[in-house]
Amino acid sequence: MRKVCYTDEMNERCIFHVDVNSAFLSWSAVKRLKEDPEAVDLRKIPSAVGGDVETRHGIITARSIPAKKLGIKTAEPVVKALQKCPDLVLVKSDFKTYREYSHEFIKILRKHAPVVQQASIDEAYLDFTGTKVASDPCKEAAAIKDEIRDSLGFTVNVGISVNKLLAKMASDFEKPDKIHTLYPDEIKEKMWPLPIGDLYGCGKRTAAKLENYGIRTIGEAAVTPLEVLISILGDNAGAYIYESANGISDSPVSEEERDAKSYSNESTISVDVDEKNFETVGLPVVHELAESVARRLARDGVFAGTIEASVKTDDFRRRSHQRKLINSTNDANLIEKTAIGLLEEMLKGDEGLFSKGFKVRLIGVGGTNLDRQEYRQMTLFDLMKGNSISLSDEMKKPDEGEERRAKLRKMMNDINSRYGEDAVFKGRKK
Ligand SMILES: [Mg+2]
Numbered sequence: 001m002r003k004v005c006y007t008d009e010m011n012e013r014c015i016f017h018v019d020v021n022s023a024f025l026s027w028s029a030v031k032r033l034k035e036d037p038e039a040v041d042l043r044k045i046p047s048a049v050g051g052d053v054e055t056r057h058g059i060i061t062a063r064s065i066p067a068k069k070l071g072i073k074t075a076e077p078v079v080k081a082l083q084k085c086p087d088l089v090l091v092k093s094d095f096k097t098y099r100e101y102s103h104e105f106i107k108i109l110r111k112h113a114p115v116v117q118q119a120s121i122d123e124a125y126l127d128f129t130g131t132k133v134a135s136d137p138c139k140e141a142a143a144i145k146d147e148i149r150d151s152l153g154f155t156v157n158v159g160i161s162v163n164k165l166l167a168k169m170a171s172d173f174e175k176p177d178k179i180h181t182l183y184p185d186e187i188k189e190k191m192w193p194l195p196i197g198d199l200y201g202c203g204k205r206t207a208a209k210l211e212n213y214g215i216r217t218i219g220e221a222a223v224t225p226l227e228v229l230i231s232i233l234g235d236n237a238g239a240y241i242y243e244s245a246n247g248i249s250d251s252p253v254s255e256e257e258r259d260a261k262s263y264s265n266e267s268t269i270s271v272d273v274d275e276k277n278f279e280t281v282g283l284p285v286v287h288e289l290a291e292s293v294a295r296r297l298a299r300d301g302v303f304a305g306t307i308e309a310s311v312k313t314d315d316f317r318r319r320s321h322q323r324k325l326i327n328s329t330n331d332a333n334l335i336e337k338t339a340i341g342l343l344e345e346m347l348k349g350d351e352g353l354f355s356k357g358f359k360v361r362l363i364g365v366g367g368t369n370l371d372r373q374e375y376r377q378m379t380l381f382d383l384m385k386g387n388s389i390s391l392s393d394e395m396k397k398p399d400e401g402e403e404r405r406a407k408l409r410k411m412m413n414d415i416n417s418r419y420g421e422d423a424v425f426k427g428r429k430k
Contacts, residue, residue: 011184014134015253016126016141017159017167018109021176023122024049024062026154027101028091033153040089046070047089051078061093065176104152112144117253119301123171125164127253141179149177165249166191168200187247192219199244206237221245254299263304264366265292272314272359278347282363286343289365290336297367303328304367307335309342312362313353320364321346328371339365 028049029042046067051058056078063072070085102121109116113126133140141158149155155177159170170182182190197207199218215221222245230238273282305328310320321342347353
């Protein structure tokens, strides 16, 4: 069994999470001020983006900090928001402007950091590990924050820590225009008192379940034995909450495949696959491949519009089929189902390769026709999932979506090996 220990090295990473404050609202405000310098600054009054401004239908997609203070929530119906605050100023979404500002924002980050991973339209992780910045990260954070504010006109929060999870949690502390650190030795003081629902990746349903058991803060979850969390939440979510509440995350800041045209994975099979063993031998391979493709898509915030399945037969020829999806996806389950459909087309039936006597030696699954997250128009579905503003990548809420479950399954495997037998919880490098 592979044993993974968290080493000192992992606590020497230097990771920033940079998050635009009330992004859509700020960007609408900045654009308005650019067009009319006399206009009121939407950020300074109760205001919100979303819905149909005339008919007052639809839902709130972003709100100003003063609106937030009045209890206006993201994803709530405009009608309800107006009941709370009749003077709420509503503005229409303007995705063209949002994409432009997002692009300028990322451009500045790339100027400063060697590795930038855009996590959604308004947030990114930066990795300064091994650079001079690591000795005085707050100074660099201030330089980035001020440059964005002074040259683009909107503010960001910067969270600094040794991993993405903690940096992300830190950037969510007091806003706007602030820098916060959340180093491992600050977790107890700064993160543990927070309500469990504030833990990144802890969805509403997960939080409610934990609260039922009296686990109300992140700190209470952190000191709850892993087995207990697993018995409440199941293997995957239990392990995820346990790790996260303890500030553990080893996810890399990765811009790899940023410009990739496709994400695919393939596997050579040790036995020849034919009609008889396709279900027992072939399908588990497809499952694994679909999960790995989904994981990489999600990690990079990319969605595939077309799914491809390929096989190499015993005559060493490669054949593939592809299918365009109605909506692009990074959902492992959908990728798997689509790939199975494509393989059945190729292999089964009177015209299929099996009928012609071929055997399969290799199976491949891939996603092409990629859609980067920041260019993906927000759908109602995204909003309902609570992903309206931060359409983030790999640490999505554990109680939602097959893709997330798949990821958690994988995490569980890692953790199983990590905590198995005499594995060290937070080990030292020997
Ligand atoms: Mg934001």
